[in-house]
Amino acid sequence: MVWTEKEGMDVEEDIRQLKGMVEKSHRIVFFGGAGVSTESGIPDFRSSGGLYSQKYKYPPEQVVSHTFFISHTEEFFEFYRDRMMFLDARPNAAHEKLAKWEKEGELLAVVTQNIDGLHQLAGSRHVLELHGSIHRNYCMQCGKFYDAGYIKNAGGIPHCECGGIIKPDVVLYEEQLDAQVIRESIRAIEKADMLIIGGTSLAVYPAAGFIDYFKGKYMVVINKSATVRDVHCDLCIQKPIGEVLGQL
């Protein structure tokens, strides 16, 4: 088929261009969203498959809100364990490549909207987690730390030994992003000579507004579907991020 052949050639050309940009850049910042983790088998919790809508009474945006956490704590944890904690997930080619670039001194930071900790598992060290992490959990009463395994295996509402409820350190709807993480993310993006945006439709604000701070040379968007930013970028590849970075 002519169309498929043409598409194949376009992708090859895109990869070649991307490779050239990466080689010329030494302060890469990666800004990633849910699409980075889907290739590791972690679905976007907002996606509502058939099974999902049968099982839960409330829409995901409502469940993952501060109000819901306070008022329906047990239902929150049922959803959270089921749809947001994937402790067996492994890093994919995107995570691996970014960790490698950091080790080689070519990447400044990974700014992520994901909470799964897969970048760190792949070896990345400077990871700015805008929405927190499932791997950090704190007692709301005494502040004692608990790991993800404890939350996953505790039945119902996870409690601290002091009796307090343990809350995951993830940013729920209606909650503020961490001011320090925001500052560091903006600083990294301002310093970058290349910004790769991957696996996000850039629909989630205020995080998506951060990329306006970029003053560097190459802005690349790699996402399965078109994003609102595609018009402004130097290169835009409509493919899964792991598939693309894995080819570099």
Ligand SMILES: [Zn+2]
């Ligand atoms: Zn406690």
